[in-house]
Each structure stands twice: as structure tokens, then as C-alpha cells.
Amino acid sequence: MIRLALAAALSLLVAAKPQDNPWLVFEGGDGPGKGKHIVLLSGDEEYRSEETMPQLGKILSKHHGFKCTVLFAIDKTTGEINPNTTDNIPGMEALDKADLVIMALRFRNLPDDQMKHFVDYVESGRPIVGMRTSTHAFNFDKNPNSAYHKYTWTNKDKDYEKGFGRQVLGETWVNHHGKHGSQATRGVPAEGMKDHPILRGCDDIFGPTDVYTTNALHGDSKPILMGAVLEGMKPTDKPIEGPKNNPMMPIAWTKTYTGSAGKASKIFTTTMGASQDLLADGTRRMIVNAAYWCLGMEDKIPAKNNVDVVGEWAPTKFGFGAYKKGVKPQDLK
Numbered sequence: 001m002i003r004l005a006l007a008a009a010l011s012l013l014v015a016a017k018p019q020d021n022p023w024l025v026f027e028g029g030d031g032p033g034k035g036k037h038i039v040l041l042s043g044d045e046e047y048r049s050e051e052t053m054p055q056l057g058k059i060l061s062k063h064h065g066f067k068c069t070v071l072f073a074i075d076k077t078t079g080e081i082n083p084n085t086t087d088n089i090p091g092m093e094a095l096d097k098a099d100l101v102i103m104a105l106r107f108r109n110l111p112d113d114q115m116k117h118f119v120d121y122v123e124s125g126r127p128i129v130g131m132r133t134s135t136h137a138f139n140f141d142k143n144p145n146s147a148y149h150k151y152t153w154t155n156k157d158k159d160y161e162k163g164f165g166r167q168v169l170g171e172t173w174v175n176h177h178g179k180h181g182s183q184a185t186r187g188v189p190a191e192g193m194k195d196h197p198i199l200r201g202c203d204d205i206f207g208p209t210d211v212y213t214t215n216a217l218h219g220d221s222k223p224i225l226m227g228a229v230l231e232g233m234k235p236t237d238k239p240i241e242g243p244k245n246n247p248m249m250p251i252a253w254t255k256t257y258t259g260s261a262g263k264a265s266k267i268f269t270t271t272m273g274a275s276q277d278l279l280a281d282g283t284r285r286m287i288v289n290a291a292y293w294c295l296g297m298e299d300k301i302p303a304k305n306n307v308d309v310v311g312e313w314a315p316t317k318f319g320f321g322a323y324k325k326g327v328k329p330q331d332l333k
Contacts (some may be wrong), residue, residue, distance in 0.1 A: 008327055010141065016182070017190040020330075021071060021090075021091070021329070021330075022072065022074045022079055022090045022091065022328070022329050023070060023071050023072065023090065023094070023329055024054055024057065024068075024069070024070040024329050024330070024332060024333060025067070025069050025070075026058055026060075026061035026062070026067070026068040026069075026070075027061065027067055027071050028060075028061045028064075028065045028066045028067040028068065028146055029061075029065055029198045030065050031063065031064045031065020031066070032064055032065060032146075032292070032297060032300045033060065033064045033065040033066030033067075033291075033295075033297075034065040034066075036065075036066050036067065036099045036100070036295060037066070037067045037068075037069070037094075037097060037098050037099050037100075038057070038060055038066050038067070038068045038069070038099065038100045038101075038102060038103075038291065038293045039068075039069045039070075039071065039094050039095055039097065039098040039100070039101050040053040040056060040068060040069070040070045040071070040101075040102045040103075041053070041060050041071050041089065041101060041102070041103040041104065041105055041118075042070065042072050042073065042083075042104055042105075043071075043072065043083060043086070043089055043104075043105045043106065043108055044083055044104055044105060044106035044107075044132070044133045045083050045084055045106060045107075045215075045238050045320055045321075045323075046086035046106070046209075046249065046274075046276035046318055046320050046322075047104065047106075047132050047133060047209065047273070047274035047275060048132070048274065048276075048315055048316050048317075048318060048319045048320060048322070048323065049083070049104035049105075049131075049132075049273075049275070050072055050081050050083055050323060050327075051275045051313075051315045051316060051324075052104060052131075052273065052274070052275045052278055052315065053070045053072075053102070053104065054070050054282070054332045055278070055309065055310065055313050055315075056068075056102065056278070056284075056287065056288075057069075057070045057329055058310035058311065058312055059284065059288065059306075059307055059308070059309070060192070060288065060291060062310050063214070063305075063306040063307070063308065063310075064115070064288070064305075064306070068261050068285045069091070069093045069094045069098075070329070071089050071090070071092065071094065072089065072090075073085045073086070073088060073089055073108075074089070074090050074329075074330055075088075076088055076126070079328055080121075080325070080326055080327060080328055081323070081324075081327050081328065081329060082323070083323050084323075086107060086108050086109045086110075086139075087108075087109045087110060087111060088110070088111075088114070089108070089110060089114055089126060090114075092114040092115075092117040093117050094117075094119060095117045095120070095121040096117060096120070096121075098121060098126065099126065099127075099333075100126070100128075100129065100228075100291060100294055100295055101118075101121060101126070101127075101128050102128075102129040102131070102291065103128065103129070103130055103131065103134045103137065104131040104132055104133065104134055104273055104286070105133065105137035105138070106119075106132075106133035106135050106136060106137065106155070107133075107137075107138070107139040108137055108138050108139070109138070109139055109140055109142060109143050109216040110138075110148075112146060112147050112148065112288070113147070115147075115148045115151075116147075116148075119148055119151075122130035122164075122168060122189075122257070122259055122265075123259030123260040123261055124259060124261050124263070124265075125258070125259055125261050125262070125263025125264060125265045126265055127265050127266040127267065127268075127294035128169070128266075128267050128268070128294060129266065129268045129269075129287065129290050129291060129294055130165075130168075130169040130217060130267070130268070130269040130270070131269075131270055131272070131273030131287070132209070132270070132271060132272060132273035132274055132277075133173070134164035134165065134167050134169060134269070135166075135169055135170075135171050135172050135212070135269070135271065136151070136153035136172055136173035137153070137164055137165060138151040138153060138163060138164055139152055139153060139154075140152045141154075143303070149242075150163065151163050151164040153165050153166075153172045164200060166255045167257070168219065168267065169255070169267060169269040170218045170219065170221040170253055170255045170267070170269050171214045171215065171217055171218065171221075171269070173212075174212065174213040174214060174215055175212070175213040176211075176212065176213065176231065176243065177210065177211040177212055177213040177227070177244065177249050178209060178210030178211040178227075178229040178230075178281065180210050180212070180230075182232070182233065183210050183211075183229050183230055183231070183232070183233070183240070184206065184207060184208045184209070184210070184230045184232065184234070184235075184237065184278070185206065185207045185208075185209060185210060185211050185227045185228065185229065185230065185251065185272060185277075186205065186206050186227070186228040186230055186235070186239065187202070187205030187206070187225045187226070187227065187228075187251060187252070187272070187282070187283070188225065188226045188227070188228050188248065189224065189225060189226070190223040190224050190226050190250065193223070193224040193225070193231050196308065197289060197292070197293050197298040197301050198224060198252070198268065198286060198289045198290050198293050198298075198323060199224060199225065199286065199293075199320050200253070200287075200289055200301050200302075200303065200304075200305070201282075201285055201302070201303055201304035201305060202282040202285045202286045202289070203281075203282055204235065204278065204280050204281060204283075205225065205272070205279040205282040205283050205286055206235045206277075206282065206283065207272045207273075207274060207276065207277030207278075207280065207283055208233050208274070208276050208277065208317075208318075209272065209274040209277055209318060210229070211227035211228075211248075211251060211271070212249065212251070212271040213229075213249060213251050214250055214271070217250065217253060217255075218255075219255055219256070219257070220255060220256055221253045221254070221255040221269075222253055222254050222255070223250035223252070223253045224252050224253060224254060225251050225252035225253075225286070226247075226248035226249065226250055226251060227248055227249050227250070227259045227271070227272075228245055228248055229244045229245055229248075235280070251270060251271045251272055252268070252269065252270040252272070252286065253268075253269055253270075254266070254267065254268055254293075255267040255268075255269065256305070266293065266294045267294070268290040268293065268294055270286070270287070270290075272286075273287070275315035275316060276315050276317060276318065278315070279315065281307055285304070285305050285307045285309040286327050288305050288307050289301050289305055292305075310311050
């Protein structure tokens with residue numbers, strides 16, 4: 001019996017090795033973010049957040065000192081990253097001690113024991129950076145007994161209408177405004193916002209993904225960046241003429257959300273954020289600056305924050321079913 005107990009204990013120790021965990025941790029070090037912990041949540045079927053979030057984690061860790069934990073949608077059978085697995089993101093307990101969440105989720109249907117960590121974080125008043133499809137991060141329609149069904153993007157309850165996206169981030173999914181796959185996006189500072197700390201040094205905010213439609217943004221949302229719909233898919237393409245750009249849709253805004261703890265959290269939302277959007281220095285810089293702003297560190301944002309890509313990074317073009325098969329989190333270390 002003693003030998004069996006020792007063997008079981010040793011097996012648990014082996015299983016707990018960091019290299020076996022279905023997530024990534026970049027420990028950080030010296031820099032303005034030293035001592036702060038950012039959790040990056042990936043899980044969308046189309047825009048390759050499983051490639052974006054590890055690179056963002058590396059940038060924030062290496063250049064800025066933040067400890068970064070990156071979580072993924074994981075196939076329960078293979079242990080591989082599979083963004084089509086909507087009901088499993090291991091490691092959500094990392095949120096319990098996080099200082100900031102950066103999220104790029106779409107239509108997730110997480111079990112209550114995972115979702116609880118996220119909801120506790122949101123309600124605590126800690127800050128959030130929401131990217132692209134996070135406006136429609138959750139869909140519990142196939143799980144009506146979920147304790148967190150109200151987070152669903154189409155929720156009809158008047159006290160939490162249109163779910164997490166609308167209530168916390170400022171908007172839910174509405175529609176494509178530009179033509180998906182053929183009209184790219186150029187960021188244009190909203191009136192009076194060119195000197196906003198989040199836009200500091202962001203001279204080339206561009207992305208091949210299209211502008212999303214937004215209705216009147218919720219709560220105290222303040223647009224800081226508008227989206228020019230371009231004629232084509234290149235940064236040099238001109239904005240199209242006509243009503244699509246008159247007026248332009250907001251593609252980045254700030255907001256607050258007051259949860260059950262009674263503390264107002266700082267929120268930054270952008271409908272940009274697909275993997276190839278972050279090939280533009282200005283788009284990456286906006287996300288990094290937003291992390292500083294959300295953490296109350298805007299006075300530490302320099303004229304041009306370092307957002308150099310760490311290692312080799314050639315993100316996959318957005319598209320359903322286009323994710324790289326057979327990849328485990330530790331393969332991305």
C-alpha cells in the first residue's frame with residue numbers, strides 16, 4: 001500500500017511538470033510590468049487567436065516585464081489546441097490572481113467550473129482588454145442549464161441584455177460592415193482622441209479583417225478609433241467612397257463596468273485583433289498600450305512602446321478550419 005501511495009504521488013508530480021500543462025507561462029522580468037500578471041484567453045474558430053495570444057504574451061513578457069499566462073481551447077481527447085472545442089479552456093483558475101485579462105473568444109460554451117473563474121474576475125472590478133469576436137464571446141444556448149446563461153451574446157433578459165459583450169465590453173455581434181475577406185480596415189483616431197494614451201505611437205493601425213458594424217455603444221463607452229473601410233486588402237488601398245465611411249464605425253473604445261464587488265473596472269474593446277491584424281506595428285502597439293492603460297499605467301507609456309515580434313512569427317490567414325492541426329501549447333513556447 002505504501003509503495004502504491006508513493007507511486008501515485010510521484011505520478012502526480014510528473015503530471016504537474018510545467019511542460020505538460022495545456023497552457024503557456026512566460027515569467028516576465030524587469031520592465032514596467034514587473035510584478036503584474038496578465039492572463040490571455042484564446043478560443044475562436046476563425047481569427048487565429050491561438051497564434052496571436054502566445055505572441056502577445058511573449059511581447060508583453062520580454063519587452064515589458066509582465067508575467068503572462070496563455071490559455072487555449074483544448075481537445076479533451078488529444079490535448080491539442082483545437083479552437084473548434086468550445087467547451088474546454090483548461091487553467092481558468094489562473095484568473096483568480098490575474099491583474100489583467102486580454103481575451104479573444106468566440107461563442108464559447110464553457111462548463112460552470114471553468115466559467116466561474118472568469119465571472120468572478122469580471123465581477124471583481126479588474127480590467128479587461130477585449131479583442132475582435134470577444135463581443136460575442138459566449139453562447140450557452142445549447143446549455144440552457146448553465147449558471148452563466150445570461151452571458152450569451154443574444155441574451156434577452158432586460159437586466160443583462162445581449163450578454164457579456166454588450167454589458168461588459170460595450171457591444172455584441174451585429175454584422176460585418178466592410179466586405180469580409182475583400183475590404184480591409186484602417187484605424188482613424190476619433191475626433192479629439194489622437195493624443196489618447198492608447199493611441200500613442202500608433203501610426204499604422206491596419207488589419208486585413210473587415211470593420212464590424214456597431215450600434216449605439218453601451219454605457220459610458222467612448223470611441224477612440226474609427227474604422228475606414230478600404231477598397232481592397234492592402235494598407236495602401238484608399239477608403240471607399242459613400243455611406244460605409246460616412247460616418248465610420250467605431251473599432252476601438254474605452255468603457256467602465258461595475259460588477260457585484262462595486263468597483264468600476266477599466267475596459268478596452270477593439271473589433272480588430274485577428275492574427276494578421278497584428279502584423280502591423282501600430283495595431284500591436286495599440287493592444288500593448290491598452291494593457292498599460294487598463295492597469296492604470298498610462299503614465300509609463302513611452303512615445304513608441306516596444307512591440308517587436310519575439311522570434312519568428314508568420315500568422316495564419318483567418319478562416320474557418322484553417323488552424324494548424326496537431327499543435328500542443330508547449331510547442332509554441
